[in-house]
Amino acid sequence: xxxxxxxxTISSANADSARLGDQSNPHTPxxxxxxxxxxxxxxxxxxxxxxxxxxxxxxxxxxIVVADNGSSDGSQEIALSLGARLEHVDRKGYGSALRGGIxxxxxxxxxxxxxxxxxxxxxxxxxxEKLRQGHDLVMGNRFKGGIKPGAMPPLxxxxxxxxxxxxxxxxxxxxxxxFHCGLRGFSKAGYEKLGMRTTGMEFASEMVxxxxxxxxxxxxxxxxxxxxxxxxxxxxxxxxxxxxHLRFMLLYSxxxxxxxxxxxxxxxxxxxxxxxxxxxxxxGSVTFDVHTLLYAMVAVLIGFQAVAFxxxxxxxxxxxxxxxxxxxxxxxxxxxxxxxxxxxxxxLIVTGLAGSVYAVHVWxxxxxxxxxxxxxxxxxxxxxxALTLGCQILLSSFFLSVLxxxxx
Numbered sequence: 494x495x496x497x498x499x500x501x502t503i504s505s506a507n508a509d510s511a512r513l514g515d516q517s518n519p520h521t522p523x524x525x526x527x528x529x530x531x532x533x534x535x536x537x538x539x540x541x542x543x544x545x546x547x548x549x550x551x552x553x554x555x556x557i558v559v560a561d562n563g564s565s566d567g568s569q570e571i572a573l574s575l576g577a578r579l580e581h582v583d584r585k586g587y588g589s590a591l592r593g594g595i596x597x598x599x600x601x602x603x604x605x606x607x608x609x610x611x612x613x614x615x616x617x618x619x620x621x622e623k624l625r626q627g628h629d630l631v632m633g634n635r636f637k638g639g640i641k642p643g644a645m646p647p648l649x650x651x652x653x654x655x656x657x658x659x660x661x662x663x664x665x666x667x668x669x670x671x672f673h674c675g676l677r678g679f680s681k682a683g684y685e686k687l688g689m690r691t692t693g694m695e696f697a698s699e700m701v702x703x704x705x706x707x708x709x710x711x712x713x714x715x716x717x718x719x720x721x722x723x724x725x726x727x728x729x730x731x732x733x734x735x736x737x738h739l740r741f742m743l744l745y746s747x748x749x750x751x752x753x754x755x756x757x758x759x760x761x762x763x764x765x766x767x768x769x770x771x772x773x774x775x776x777g778s779v780t781f782d783v784h785t786l787l788y789a790m791v792a793v794l795i796g797f798q799a800v801a802f803x804x805x806x807x808x809x810x811x812x813x814x815x816x817x818x819x820x821x822x823x824x825x826x827x828x829x830x831x832x833x834x835x836x837x838x839x840x841l842i843v844t845g846l847a848g849s850v851y852a853v854h855v856w857x858x859x860x861x862x863x864x865x866x867x868x869x870x871x872x873x874x875x876x877x878x879a880l881t882l883g884c885q886i887l888l889s890s891f892f893l894s895v896l897x898x899x900x901x
Contacts, residue, residue, distance in 0.1 A: 524555040524621055524678075525600030528608040529590035534566040536610040536722040541575045543614040551618045559608070560594030562586070588696030592689060595681075604678040609721035611644060612676040619714050620678035629683030629709035632701065633674040638715030645718060646731070653735050660739070661698065664746040667705040669713055673697050673738070676716050683709050688814060694734040695741040702745050707817050745816070747806040755799025762792030766878075770871055783870040790878045797882060801889045808896045834890025841883030848876030 526544050530537060541557055548555050559572040560580045572579045582593030591605055602624045606612050616633070623631040640650060658672040675697070687703045689696065704711050743750045766789040768774060773782040810816040852872045856864060 522554050522556045522600045524553060524602045524604060524617070524624075525558055525598035526555060526614075526617070527558045527560055527591060527594035527598055527603060527605045529560050529562060529587055529594065529605075530564055530568050530572070530608045531562040531590070532564045532566045532568060533608040533723075534564070534568045534571055537568050537608045538571045538575055539610050539722065540606070540608050540614065541572065541577050543610075544617070545576070547614050547617050553618070553621065556598070556600060558594045558598050560590040560597075562590040584692065586692035586696075587694050588689070588699075589692040591696055592692075595684060598681070600681065602678060602680055603684065605675070607675040607721075609723050611719050611721040613717050613719070616676070616714070616716050617678075619716075620676075623712055623714060624678050624680055627710060628712045629680050630700065630704045630711045631678040632669045632671065632711070632713040633676040633716035634669070634671040634713045635674055635716060635718040636671055637713075638717045640718045641720060643720045648731055653731065657698070657735065657738050657742070660742055661701065664742055664749050665702050665705045667701055668711055669701050669705075671713070672701050674716065679704075690815075691741065693737055695737045698738045698741050699745075702742065706745075745810075747803040747810070751799045751803035751806060755796045755801075755803060758792045758796030758799065760796075762789045762794075762796060765789035766793065766875070770875065773867065783867055783874065786870065786874055790874050793878060794881060794885075797885060801885070804893060805889075805896060808893065812896065831890050831894045834886055834893070838883045838886035838890065841879045841886065843883075845876045845878070845880030845883060848872055848879065852876065 528537070528540060537559065541559075544555075544557055547553070557572075557577040558580055559568070559577045560582050561569055561572070562582050562585060569579055569581075578597070580594050580597040582590045584593075595603060595605075602621060604617055604620055606614065612633075616638075620631045620633070635645075636654075645654075654671065654673055658670060661667050661669070661672045677700075679700070683704070684700075686707060686709070687700065689699055689703070691699045701711070766786060769781055769783075769786045769789065773780055775781070807816070807819065807822060811818055811822065852869060855869060855872070
């Protein structure tokens with residue numbers, strides 16, 4: 494009999510055994526360890542044996558779920574031969590594999606870990622103890638526990654992970670000091686509240702961000718990272734996956750993506766405009782006149798657009814369940830109603846029209862001849878700004894009302 498036939502026989506036998514075991518054992522394991530797998534034959538068996546050893550030593554009732562993402566190196570046979578549960582996940586991606594494995598897991602508590610033998614599975618009891626205490630998400634922190642030489646590329650250790658973690662803490666006020674640790678534990682009930690969507694490496698960030706935003710109990714414990722046991726390059730692509738993490742955090746933080754930049758542009762534009770509106774200003778040998786005033790007006794328009802997008806994004810995300818409800822938004826909508834927006838927009842339009850009529854009047858006094866641009870534009874530019882902002886506020890008010898229909 495050929496080696497492939499032997500492996501096939503083993504696979505079938507273990508699959509049957511696993512199914513029988515599921516039917517004969519009505520008890521739900523306390524913990525399920527989920528490992529995503531794509532061609533990890535060299536290290537998968539070592540990881541499974543280490544987890545089983547920890548289970549036996551600590552008296553933990555647990556199961557191991559290998560979420561296979563299409564391996565072609567015999568990883569499936571290894572998982573079954575060692576007594577792990579095998580879950581086939583057709584959709585490609587790190588997040589897809591984990592989501593498939595988590596959905597198949599039966600444990601009350603779940604621990605996810607890479608199958609490259611880089612994490613210390615003897616730390617599982619530490620994670621489990623925190624979960625038993627009522628925490629919904631327990632993150633490993635490799636920077637506190639120790640990163641062994643060669644375990645993490647310098648680009649990741651000193652730039653990628655620290656910067657993305659800093660942004661995550663700043664954007665979402667997360668308590669986690671290592672956003673991308675691949676060893677973490679969470680309760681099944683807590684996970685089901687998150688409504689995870691991503692399919693790639695950004696799955697790691699999504700879990701932390703959503704758990705923080707939804708007010709789940711999040712904590713972290715030190716853990717170590719060792720050089721992995723692979724004989725091939727990792728699936729991670731530094732710049733591509735780093736950008737995907739950053740993109741996700743920006744999209745989930747409308748205030749940093751739209752609101753704060755928008756407010757900044759509006760304040761700078763308004764300040765500069767008010768400074769230049771009475772007359773030209775000279776600093777040193779440089780004179781600022783209506784040309785700079787024009788850019789200031791444009792900055793106000795860009796800033797308003799960004800602020801509007803921040804509100805649109807927030808309302809849409811809450812309506813679609815991507816973000817939790819925000820009491821501040823509810824209070825805001827009690828003040829900023831459709832009618833209030835229409836009144837403000839109409840007021841600006843009337844103001845802009847009045848300024849435009851006055852500018853035409855000044856022109857008529859000069860018999861519609863040539864004008865002093867430095868003087869006339871100080872009336873025309875604010876009038877155009879008021880007209881444009883008024884129209885934008887009118888349209889934005891209607892659009893916001895459409896987005897908020899589901900809130901009524």
